[in-house]
Amino acid sequence: MSKVLKSIYMPILAVVIAIIIGSIIMLATGFNPVAAYSSLFIGAFGTLPNIANTLANAVPLIITGLGVAIAFNAGLFNIGAEGQYWIGAIVGTWIGYSFKGLPWYIHIPLALVAAMIAGGLWGGIIPGFAKAYTGAHEVITTMMMSYVAIYFSHYLLEFGPMMEKGSVPQSPLIRDSAVIPTIVPNTQLSYGIVIALVAALFVYWLMYKTVWGYEMRAVGFNQRASKYAGMNVPFNIVLSLSLSGIFAGLAGAVQILGVQHRLYDSFTSGYGYTAIVVALLAKNNPIGVVFSALLFAALGTGSQYMQLNAQVPGQLTDVITGLIIFFVAADKIIELFKTMFKKQKKEELAS
Amino acid sequence: MSALLEVKNITKIFPKVRANDGVNLTVEEGEIHAILGENGAGKSTLMNIIYGLYKPDSGELKLSGETLNLSGPHEAIEKGIGMVHQHFMLIPVLTVAENIVLGAEPGGIPYNKKKANELIREISKNYHLEIDPDAKVKDLSVGLQQRVEILKAFYRHAKLLILDEPTAMLTPQETEELFGIMRRLKEQGISIIFISHKLDEVKEISDKVTVMRRGKTVGTLNTKDTNEQELANLMVGREVVLRVEKSEYKPGDVVLSVKDLTVLDEQNIEKVKNVSFEIRSGEIFGLAGIDGNGQTELIEALMGLRQIKSGIIKYQNSDIEKLPTRERYKLGISYIPQDRQQEGLIMKFSVADNLILKEYKDIRYSKNGVIQYKKVFENASKKVEEYDIRPTDYTLLAGNLSGGNQQKIILAREVGSNPKLLIAVQPTRGMDVGAIEYIHKKLLELRDGGSAILLVSLELEEIMSLSDRIGVIHNGVIMDILDGKSATREKIGLLMAGSQIDAKEVEV
Amino acid sequence: MKKLRVVLSLMLAFVLTLSLLSGCSSATKQQQSSQSNNTTQNAKNKDFKVGLVTDVGGINDHSFNQLAYQGLEKAKNELGVTVNFIQSKQQTDYITNLTQFAQQKYNLVIAVGFLMKDAVEQVSKEFPDTKFLIIDSDITDRPNVASATFKTEQCGYLVGVMAGLMEKEKNSKLNDQNVVGVVGGMQIPPVDSYIAGFQQGVKAVNPDTKVLVSYTGNFNDPASGKQMALTQISQGADIVFHVAGQTGDGVINAAKEKNVYAIGVDADQNYMAPDTVMTSALKKVDVATFETIKNALNNDFKSGLVYFDLANDGVGYAKPIKDVPQSIVDKVNEYANKIKDGTIKVSDQVQK
Structure with missing residues (x-):
């Protein structure tokens, strides 16, 4: 138990410090932090629909965050989860609207699995092989592939084959048989949340209880020692990037099937990037990813409510998000604070 | 003689550790003063305090009677304190002269090469440290590079020279040369602090020796009034067995047979050339040689970590040169790699996870791809106890353990699997007396149990005390294979340096 | 560790105290402002609540969202309704x-x-009792939804007339090649x-003028807009009209750099380059917002497509800069009246 506490202590501290600095900023700009944070909280968790919307927002963050965390666990930085998400969304949408007459229990899994394969190919096979056998850095390749995916979606939707006949660049609606049903009426919370939670448990089990996870983590921490222990390092690089892409792709499809029901033309969903922060804050622990995704989702839904009821600009939550990222990434700074305080204390004792 | 450096009651506390705890040390002028202690005893902390890298939490530092309050190494250098670190701080692509004057160039910005060379010639003449100022540092041997470091100190007018484990990287001959230099410097009135954990060297070169243990100085002795046993006991804090007690040599069948093995490095240069040797069960085969003479490539080839160019590797009468690394492990080969932190362990894995690093796919530890953590923990608690790994909590990360205990994890994994062949590369590197004693005992147990052991070490002492037969490698060629009992230090030293003819003469 | 906790809790306490203080002060401020509103405005209007949801552009997008917000503010000030918005x-x-x-x-x-x-x-x-207004869309099958649709071909026509007439003028920014350009975003x-x-506007007053039309394929890439505008300028265009959102920023930049005229779109974009943007074709989202609020307040809410055109001041053109002679402005107003009274019908189909 104390071990769990110890491992979540730094992220929580980062969040707390970010919130405190956020309040100082609010005070400095003339807002009331208590009112702001309480409306933020009510907006995120105050009513059943609000809770549902927060959970709904967390779904793509959880699943994409899992993908990013798998890569991080293997020592790889999948910065292109955004693109894999798009590819998953594109494939999910296409299967969602173009197959007629399938029962839901075939249509939905078909769309999800196809999106996972596409995401895996996009994120894993191509950058994975490039990394494992030519040394091309995955940060570059996944990012480039990400742009390709996003521009590909522009092509498809802007007068391309997936554009709905009409005035606006967007795809047709997916068929009812492909829609993941909503749990709480009048909210966006679909059974996608179940998929997300099962995915988190699965990834936890995979990474910490199986030989594949053992190998991927070993390769992530120390490629040299893994090679010396007889592991196939290139294979594990491809495997972990593929898994990473599979989950990002799944996230895209779940979002289409559960929430959006069609693909909109847009430059970014943002999930792929927020997922990096989600994974970082969770210290790449799959269970931690669920909670960290919930936090960012709550900041998202809560901030809308906060604008409405406390008149605090929604950008404030962006500031808090930024601060959290800063303190998580810079946990060395917090360590520094700690030693500074310790030193002071000692000097006080000495004097 | 009067005191040059006085260290009084220095204490330095790091989070969780009292690295120096009331340390006292007095170094006289013109004295070689050895600091002896196990790893983590606080030697390096103390030196870094003297050199101005750390500020002590309490205590006093005096140089020639004047209290020092150093703000950094630059001030220590100004006061005449020079330090040669274990890892040299040289820039390989620059010349000797450029390295020496770097940061204190004669003439300032427009670098005056002629004057620099002149100055350096003068200093090297004064201190009998011959060197070519125009040579590139990357072309120099380790011994000569060390000389450059020493010259660097004297260029900055050092009166006190700190040598941090200076012999760790040297051949026996180079060590002798270094000792010669140290003696001459002493005659010229230079004081030297010599840090080491090698008892024989301390005994040979120092005038006085201060022993440190767990951050404290436990005593300062006149070297001539003490002996290695006493020093070792002081260092470890208990009775230590220094002599390796070896049972009779009873070789069995050939376990490993290497024939005409040739291996290339990354630049396609032949690093191992037509090497042939055999190792039998119940035998420790020592491979002696200076670092970088093909040992790494040879071992990697034996382990399947590197492709071979030609030759045969036979293990228990079957060819294994095409097998991947894991298959070789499965055949009963164990391997203690040279760099335990980079090659032997996953520092961010728990002790328990590290103990199955090679066998996690084995039926004992996993079923259908799922690791059976109950079995893994059973194994861990058994090994932790058997190999005295401390702390005993096997869920701790390997990186949180001390170097000696990290090595014990590897030992438990590699020796504990009862291999038919163990390849051990520098198994005691950087270990202290107590740990070395333990590791040697384990290796001998394995040998007596009928295993074959290939021991690669840069420590001649270790090779000679453990090996039944000794192969000496130089420039990728096995120069000779000697009988462990009759081999002498000089003969091995000469072979290591590549001089076969001389070696033969000595034999005669 | 303990120390850290103490410091953190002190910080928290400090923040809480301050926030309570500021909370009090802001509460009083609100009361004051609402009181002053109360005294001057009809209490019934105050009970009428209007909410605005921006798209991801936010209220500072210099475009629809900002204009809608302006309409909302106007409704608050002039009608006394209660307003709120979420970005x-x-x-x-x-x-x-x-x-x-x-x-x-x-x-x-x-x-x-x-x-x-x-x-x-x-x-x-889900909320049939709530009325909705959507800008720029075409929802027709809901009794509680109004879709504001703008006849932007009309204001495009007017700035076209202005451009066509300007081509006959002579000044340092105009060449004698009689070419104008349009940079569109997506088609x-x-x-x-x-x-x-x-x-149509250009041709109506100057049939010989060549109108170059090209699309960048996006709304958020000023660099591509600039590139396209520079190409058109090199082909002789000395007035460039953009219909390309943020991409248009690059168009205006290019015009400024090459010392030719630009025409802005949606909102008055003269502030971006005062000597360059000679006018802008206006899509008055603020008017649409305000009018819809007013109608709804007066129980006169119309569902389905609601057209905004020159006749009801839903579209228009921004006040031209002084380089445009009054005679041309008069002429443009003449055409505006002809469109209003139906003498001229403007098509919304592009001539290839």
């Missing part, structure tokens, strides 16, 4: 935000932008209606 951060916020207002019994909820069509369709079904109907009007 959406991502597309999945639309439904949440619209629902938020509807749940809190807002009388009218305004959704800015066609991207919210699906969201409005869904939420309006979609809302863009093409502007362009179609512009083409």
Whole structure:
């Protein structure tokens, strides 16, 4: 138990410090932090629909965050989860609207699995092989592939084959048989949340209880020692990037099937990037990813409510998000604070 | 003689550790003063305090009677304190002269090469440290590079020279040369602090020796009034067995047979050339040689970590040169790699996870791809106890353990699997007396149990005390294979340096 | 560790104290302002609540969202209604935000932008008692949804007339090649209606003028807009009209650099380059917002497509800079009147 506490202590501290600095900023700009944070909280968790919307927002963050965390666990930085998400969304949408007459229990899994394969190919096979056998850095390749995916979606939707006949660049609606049903009426919370939670448990089990996870983590921490222990390092690089892409792709499809029901033309969903922060804050622990995704989702839904009821600009939550990222990434700074305080204390004792 | 450096009651506390705890040390002028202690005893902390890298939490530092309050190494250098670190701080692509004057160039910005060379010639003449100022540092041997470091100190007018484990990287001959230099410097009135954990060297070169243990100085002795046993006991804090007690040599069948093995490095240069040797069960085969003479490539080839160019590797009468690394492990080969932190362990894995690093796919530890953590923990608690790994909590990360205990994890994994062949590369590197004693005992147990052991070490002492037969490698060629009992230090030293003819003469 | 905890709790206490203080002060401020409103405004109007949901552009987008917000502010000041707004951060916020207002019994909820069509369709079904206005869309099958549609071909026509007439003028920014250019964003109907009007306007007064038309394929890449504008300028265009959102920023930049005229779109973009942007074709989202609020307040809410054109001041052109002679402005106003009275019909189909 104390071990769990110890491992979540730094992220929580980062969040707390970010919130405190956020309040100082609010005070400095003339807002009331208590009112702001309480409306933020009510907006995120105050009513059943609000809770549902927060959970709904967390779904793509959880699943994409899992993908990013798998890569991080293997020592790889999948910065292109955004693109894999798009590819998953594109494939999910296409299967969602173009197959007629399938029962839901075939249509939905078909769309999800196809999106996972596409995401895996996009994120894993191509950058994975490039990394494992030519040394091309995955940060570059996944990012480039990400742009390709996003521009590909522009092509498809802007007068391309997936554009709905009409005035606006967007795809047709997916068929009812492909829609993941909503749990709480009048909210966006679909059974996608179940998929997300099962995915988190699965990834936890995979990474910490199986030989594949053992190998991927070993390769992530120390490629040299893994090679010396007889592991196939290139294979594990491809495997972990593929898994990473599979989950990002799944996230895209779940979002289409559960929430959006069609693909909109847009430059970014943002999930792929927020997922990096989600994974970082969770210290790449799959269970931690669920909670960290919930936090960012709550900041998202809560901030809308906060604008409405406390008149605090929604950008404030962006500031808090930024601060959290800063303190998580810079946990060395917090360590520094700690030693500074310790030193002071000692000097006080000495004097 | 009067005191040059006085260290009084220095204490330095790091989070969780009292690295120096009331340390006292007095170094006289013109004295070689050895600091002896196990790893983590606080030697390096103390030196870094003297050199101005750390500020002590309490205590006093005096140089020639004047209290020092150093703000950094630059001030220590100004006061005449020079330090040669274990890892040299040289820039390989620059010349000797450029390295020496770097940061204190004669003439300032427009670098005056002629004057620099002149100055350096003068200093090297004064201190009998011959060197070519125009040579590139990357072309120099380790011994000569060390000389450059020493010259660097004297260029900055050092009166006190700190040598941090200076012999760790040297051949026996180079060590002798270094000792010669140290003696001459002493005659010229230079004081030297010599840090080491090698008892024989301390005994040979120092005038006085201060022993440190767990951050404290436990005593300062006149070297001539003490002996290695006493020093070792002081260092470890208990009775230590220094002599390796070896049972009779009873070789069995050939376990490993290497024939005409040739291996290339990354630049396609032949690093191992037509090497042939055999190792039998119940035998420790020592491979002696200076670092970088093909040992790494040879071992990697034996382990399947590197492709071979030609030759045969036979293990228990079957060819294994095409097998991947894991298959070789499965055949009963164990391997203690040279760099335990980079090659032997996953520092961010728990002790328990590290103990199955090679066998996690084995039926004992996993079923259908799922690791059976109950079995893994059973194994861990058994090994932790058997190999005295401390702390005993096997869920701790390997990186949180001390170097000696990290090595014990590897030992438990590699020796504990009862291999038919163990390849051990520098198994005691950087270990202290107590740990070395333990590791040697384990290796001998394995040998007596009928295993074959290939021991690669840069420590001649270790090779000679453990090996039944000794192969000496130089420039990728096995120069000779000697009988462990009759081999002498000089003969091995000469072979290591590549001089076969001389070696033969000595034999005669 | 203990120390750290102490410091953190001190910081927290400090923040709390300050916030309580500031909370008091801001509360009093609100009261004061509402009191002053109360004294001057009809209390019934104050009970009428209007919520605005921006799309991901936010209220500072110098475009629809900002204009809608201006209309909302105008309604607050002139009609005394209670207003509030939420800026959406991502597309999945639309439904949440619209629902938020509807749940809190807002009388009218305004959704800015066609991207919210699906969201409005869904939420309006769930809250049949709430009225919705969606800007730039075409929802027709809901009794509680109004879709504001702008006849932008009309204002495109007027700036086209102005450009055509300017080609006959002579000054340092104009060459004698008689070429004008249009840079469009995506080739979609809302863009093409502007362009179609512009083409017809130019031809009406200056049949020999060549109108170059090209599309960048996006709305958010000023670099590509600039590139395209520079190409047109090199082909002789000395007036460039953009219908390309942020991409248009690059168009205006290029015009400024090459010392030719630009024509802005949607809002008055003269502030971006005062000597360069000679006028702008206006799509008066602020007017549409304000009018709809007023009508709803007066129980005169019309559902389905609501057209905004020159006749009801829903589109127009921005006050031209002084380089444009009064004679030309008069001529443009003449054409405006002809469109208003139906003498001229403007097509929204682009001439290829």
